Amino acid sequence: MATVTEQRSTPRRLSRTVTGIIILVAAVLAVAAFLFMLLGGPSPDAAPTTLGFSLNSFFVWIGGLHPLLQIPIVVVIFGVVVGVILLLIEYAPRPGPGYFWLRVAACFVIPVIAFMVLRPYQNSVVYIVGIALLAGAILFFADYRAREGAGYVFQLIVFLAPAAILLLTGLVYPAISTVVQSFFDKTGANFVWFDNYVWTFTNPYGFWSVINTVIWALIAPIVATSIGLVYAAFVDRARGEKFLKLWVFMPVAISFVGAGIIWKFVYDYRQGEQIGLLNAVVTWFGGQPIGWLDAQPLLNTICLLAVFIWSQTGFAMVILSASIKAVPADQHEAAQLDGANALQRFFNVTVPGIRSALIVVLTTITIAALKVYDIVAVMTGGRANTSVLGFEMVNQQQRFQSYGHSSALAVVLFLFVLPLIVYNVLQMRKQKEIR
Amino acid sequence: MATIDIDAPVDTRAARTAQRNPRKEERDARRKLTSRGATFAAVIIAIFWTIPTFGLFVTSFRPGADSNTTGWWTVFVNPSFTLQNYFDALTSGGTALTLGESFLNSLAIAIPATLIPISIAALAAYAFAWIPFKGRGILFVFVFALQIVPIQMALVPLLSLFSRGLTIAGVGIFPGFSLRGIDHSFATVWIAHAIFAMPLAIFLLHNFISEIPGELIEAARVDGAGHGQIFFRMIIPLAMPAIASFAIFQFLWVWNDLLVATIFAPSASLPLTQTLNSLSGTWGDRWYLQSAGTFISIVVPLIVFFALQRFFVRGLLAGATKG
Numbered sequence: 001m002a003t004v005t006e007q008r009s010t011p012r013r014l015s016r017t018v019t020g021i022i023i024l025v026a027a028v029l030a031v032a033a034f035l036f037m038l039l040g041g042p043s044p045d046a047a048p049t050t051l052g053f054s055l056n057s058f059f060v061w062i063g064g065l066h067p068l069l070q071i072p073i074v075v076v077i078f079g080v081v082v083g084v085i086l087l088l089i090e091y092a093p094r095p096g097p098g099y100f101w102l103r104v105a106a107c108f109v110i111p112v113i114a115f116m117v118l119r120p121y122q123n124s125v126v127y128i129v130g131i132a133l134l135a136g137a138i139l140f141f142a143d144y145r146a147r148e149g150a151g152y153v154f155q156l157i158v159f160l161a162p163a164a165i166l167l168l169t170g171l172v173y174p175a176i177s178t179v180v181q182s183f184f185d186k187t188g189a190n191f192v193w194f195d196n197y198v199w200t201f202t203n204p205y206g207f208w209s210v211i212n213t214v215i216w217a218l219i220a221p222i223v224a225t226s227i228g229l230v231y232a233a234f235v236d237r238a239r240g241e242k243f244l245k246l247w248v249f250m251p252v253a254i255s256f257v258g259a260g261i262i263w264k265f266v267y268d269y270r271q272g273e274q275i276g277l278l279n280a281v282v283t284w285f286g287g288q289p290i291g292w293l294d295a296q297p298l299l300n301t302i303c304l305l306a307v308f309i310w311s312q313t314g315f316a317m318v319i320l321s322a323s324i325k326a327v328p329a330d331q332h333e334a335a336q337l338d339g340a341n342a343l344q345r346f347f348n349v350t351v352p353g354i355r356s357a358l359i360v361v362l363t364t365i366t367i368a369a370l371k372v373y374d375i376v377a378v379m380t381g382g383r384a385n386t387s388v389l390g391f392e393m394v395n396q397q398q399r400f401q402s403y404g405h406s407s408a409l410a411v412v413l414f415l416f417v418l419p420l421i422v423y424n425v426l427q428m429r430k431q432k433e434i435r
Numbered sequence: 436m437a438t439i440d441i442d443a444p445v446d447t448r449a450a451r452t453a454q455r456n457p458r459k460e461e462r463d464a465r466r467k468l469t470s471r472g473a474t475f476a477a478v479i480i481a482i483f484w485t486i487p488t489f490g491l492f493v494t495s496f497r498p499g500a501d502s503n504t505t506g507w508w509t510v511f512v513n514p515s516f517t518l519q520n521y522f523d524a525l526t527s528g529g530t531a532l533t534l535g536e537s538f539l540n541s542l543a544i545a546i547p548a549t550l551i552p553i554s555i556a557a558l559a560a561y562a563f564a565w566i567p568f569k570g571r572g573i574l575f576v577f578v579f580a581l582q583i584v585p586i587q588m589a590l591v592p593l594l595s596l597f598s599r600g601l602t603i604a605g606v607g608i609f610p611g612f613s614l615r616g617i618d619h620s621f622a623t624v625w626i627a628h629a630i631f632a633m634p635l636a637i638f639l640l641h642n643f644i645s646e647i648p649g650e651l652i653e654a655a656r657v658d659g660a661g662h663g664q665i666f667f668r669m670i671i672p673l674a675m676p677a678i679a680s681f682a683i684f685q686f687l688w689v690w691n692d693l694l695v696a697t698i699f700a701p702s703a704s705l706p707l708t709q710t711l712n713s714l715s716g717t718w719g720d721r722w723y724l725q726s727a728g729t730f731i732s733i734v735v736p737l738i739v740f741f742a743l744q745r746f747f748v749r750g751l752l753a754g755a756t757k758g
Contacts, residue, residue: 048610056612063617067543067704070621074547082554090663118609155662159562162555163633167581170630174592175584231480238474247481250488253736255691257708258729262491264722265507275506277490310484371585374693378712393587394694403591410588421583425576 019145023138030134033127048119055117089158093151103154107140108133175414182407196408206405208385209392210412212301213370216308216388217416220369221362224309228316228361233346235317236324245321249314256311260378263307267292267379294384301386307375312368316361320354327353359427363420370416389413495520495726502723520727524714527724532703534728537710542735544621544696544706545689548628549682555629556636557644557678561666563637564645565652575641581634589631590698597623597699614701623699628689636681643677644670679746687736707732 048054062070092103111132120128143153185192200206231248235241251259268276269291279289292303327350335345351358376382376391387395389409396406493507496516510516525535532540563575600611614620647670655665671678693708700706711728714721 056614059612059614059620059622060617063614063620063622065619067539067619067621070543070619071546074625075550078547078551078554082558085558086663086667088663089666090661093661121610156562156566156568159558159566159662163559163578163637166555166626166630166633167578169596170593170627171581171584171589171634173596174589177592178588227480231477234473234477234480236473237470238477240474244477244481247485249740250737251484253687253740254488254729254733255693255708255711255736257691257693257712258732261711261722261725261729262487265490265494265726266487273505275502275504277486277506277508280506280508310487313484367582371587373587374708377693390585390587393585394590394698397591406591407588410585413585414583414588417583417585421580425580428576428579 015145019142023142026134026138026141030131030138033130033134036127049116049122049125051113051116053117054119056119085158085162089155092158093149093155095150099151103143103151104140107143107154108136111136111139178407178410181403182411183404185404186402192404196404197412199405200408200412204385205382205387205392205395206409209382209387209389209409212385212387213389213413213416215298215301216305216369216372217366219302220305220308220312221365223305224312224365225316225320225358225361227309228313229320229351229358231313232317232321232324233350235321245317248317251311252314252318254311256307256374257378259307259311260375263310263379267303269293293380293386296384300380300384304375304379304386307379308369308372312365316365319357319361323354323357324350356427356431359424363424366420367417370413389416491726491729494723495730497723499721499723502726520723521731524724524727524731527714527721532705532710534707534710534714534731537705537707538731540619540621540700540704541690541706541708541732543619544624544628544700544704545686547621548625548632548689549686551625552629552632552636552685553640553678553682556633556681557640557671557674558666559637560640560644561662561670563641564647565665566662578634579638582638586631586694590694593627593630594698597626617701619704620701621704624696624704627695627699628685628692631695632685632688636685639681640674640677644674647673676746679743683740683743683746686739690732690736690739 062073065073088106092099092106112129115128115132139154139157143157144150146152182196183191183193185195201210228248235244238244254262265275266277267279268274269279269289270276274280274283274289276292278292283289293300295303331349331353332345335349340348371390372388373390373394376386376388377394380386382391382395389412393406393409393413396402396409490507493510494502496518497507497510497520498515498517499520501510501515525538526533559578563571563578596609596611598611601609612623614622651669651673652665655669660668690706691708692706693712696706697709700709707728711725711732714725714728
């Protein structure tokens with residue numbers, strides 16, 4: 001493989017710049033066509049055009065079927081699409097005139113169809129097709145002149161394109177749009193500088209959701225991971241390990257909605273006879289029943305946190321238990337010979353041995369805690385200062401239609417998650433170097 | 436979970452002794468390994484963890500009038516049980532549909548929303564692992580870092596993209612989906628779930644796929660297989676543990692999701708979680724139905740988990756514990 005590549009690329013070395021220039025010019029043309037389309041201005045009677053079929057018509061058709069019938073149909077159709085992708089990847093890169101024309105056809109037909117199934121409006125359809133063809137041409141040309149031989153870039157693009165399209169439309173574009181929105185007012189019409197951020201930190205809703213989110217992110221991962229770790233260590237030396245693990249893992253499989261309902265029967269508060277377990281215990285000891293979910297300050301947040309910890313501990317336990325078993329037994333024996341007791345061995349042998357698994361668990365739970373929505377929505381609905389950023393964001397946009405505030409909250413949350421991801425990326429880099 | 440392979444190095448002398456005297460050795464090992472204190476402590480924690488669920492389990496079998504007035508523990512003093520809650524729960528529900536119908540909706544949402552992102556992510560993960568290209572490392576870190584974006588942040592722009600389409604300066608590129616009045620439209624929910632799963636799926640599958648020995652792939656290339664064949668015939672079977680473990684994760688996550696479905700699903704296509712949440716009645720007086728409904732909703736994730744559990748940890752930990 002390597003020699004072939006070299007042979008092909010050497011005589012072309014000079015024309016590399018030419019390739020670059022041609023691609024650049026084509027890209028500029030595509031952008032120009034796009035701008036030209038925008039300058040064309042709105043058309044009063046724009047209507048969607050189709051090739052006779054579109055994504056929308058497919059969704060309409062399948063939406064009319066019985067839910068259970070939709071499952072196999074979607075799976076099969078999606079399987080066919082993936083199959084076509086794999087066939088393209090397999091056959092297109094091969095040398096030979098037949099495969100050459102296959103690549104030509106794929107490069108020009110696929111972008112056009114992809115744009116057309118979106119049903120562009122009539123006033124933009126010419127430009128859309130033009131841009132699609134131009135994009136296809138760029139792809140084909142770049143592929144044809146690829147250093148590794150024709151077909152290389154093609155298969156790479158085909159591999160990555162589905163994921164790239166999803167990520168760009170679903171995460172990158174919304175993220176950028178949210179950041180922009182956070183500087184605009186409720187309706188999105190007026191630029192208001194940092195007003196929404198000021199609101200976030202001064203309004204009681206915003207203020208408490210920030211405070212509570214910090215509490216969630218600090219307490220939940222530490223408590224859940226410690227309990228999970230301790231349990232994993234106990235279970236490792238207990239009889240009926242599998243059985244015992246099951247009980248702590250079960251909450252992981254329960255939805256937060258289900259968890260909320262389960263814990264309602266723990267936190268319930270009423271006059272007369274208590275049906276909530278916690279208040280029953282309190283009154284049994286002669287205390288006054290407490291409205292746990294209305295108890296301010298912070299007690300109600302702690303109560304919600306307990307539900308989250310309850311459900312995340314199983315996750316931590318399962319992961320940590322597996323990595324505890326991977327700690328070499330001879331390290332334990334060596335420590336034992338040196339006279340270390342069980343506790344010392346746990347802290348000096350086990351914990352360092354599972355450090356990287358601990359980091360994975362801690363960051364996963366922290367991110368989950370930062371983004372939490374369901375527990376708050378189901379149990380308190382943000383009442384009594386229990387709101388968190390993830391909930392308040394949705395609350396602002398659903399109840400108050402206030403997109404500016406909602407976006408500002410989102411950006412604050414984003415800033416909380418940022419250091420965690422940076423840390424993980426650095427960690428990832430370090431591991432790559434070791435390998 | 437106990438079926439996980441342990442690649443701990445075996446001490447040869449111990450192994451030889453064990454061979455010589457297996458039964459005694461085993462007994463000794465067990466005595467050394469299990470300790471009564473540890474078992475006791477573990478049981479205590481397990482009980483604490485199970486009591487809330489157990490309480491709900493008991494409640495789900497109690498007559499509604501009882502559970503609204505007395506605590507579930509009183510059932511041990513004067514027992515009275517019924518299955519009526521389960522029948523009632525399946526046929527009652529929120530505004531638009533019953534719990535039974537939304538159970539089917541949940542299935543119709545969760546199965547495609549698990550399979551679609553896994554296949555797309557596996558393709559991308561393979562490209563990241565085995566097709567060298569310029570900027571691969573940076574791009575991969577970027578995809579991983581997209582986990583930063585909170586789902587809540589993406590909901591509104593995505594929703595408006597789906598319903599109003601993309602119109603730049605008055606020029607319509609994509610008019611949005613017109614899915615109003617469709618009986619059961621899950622398309623937008625599938626797409627949304629697929630999108631939100633993508634960063635983690637690519638990351639986890641990449642960790643596993645990139646650890647497949649390079650010689651295997653090199654050999655297949657020499658034999659004339661293209662990337663399509665290698666992916667389909669070698670990578671998919673070899674990466675099955677990772678795929679299965681992510682499938683469990685994604686299925687649990689989609690099945691238990693409330694937020695994405697609330698935003699994207701039309702009212703006749705709402706999943707179980709949403710109906711369950713609105714089952715309590717306006718004044719919270721029908722908790723007994725919720726308790727039965729909760730157990731109906733737990734059954735499927737538990738089945739999925741037990742069916743695939745032996746893959747669960749192995750796939751998740753690939754690439755995380757090494758180094």
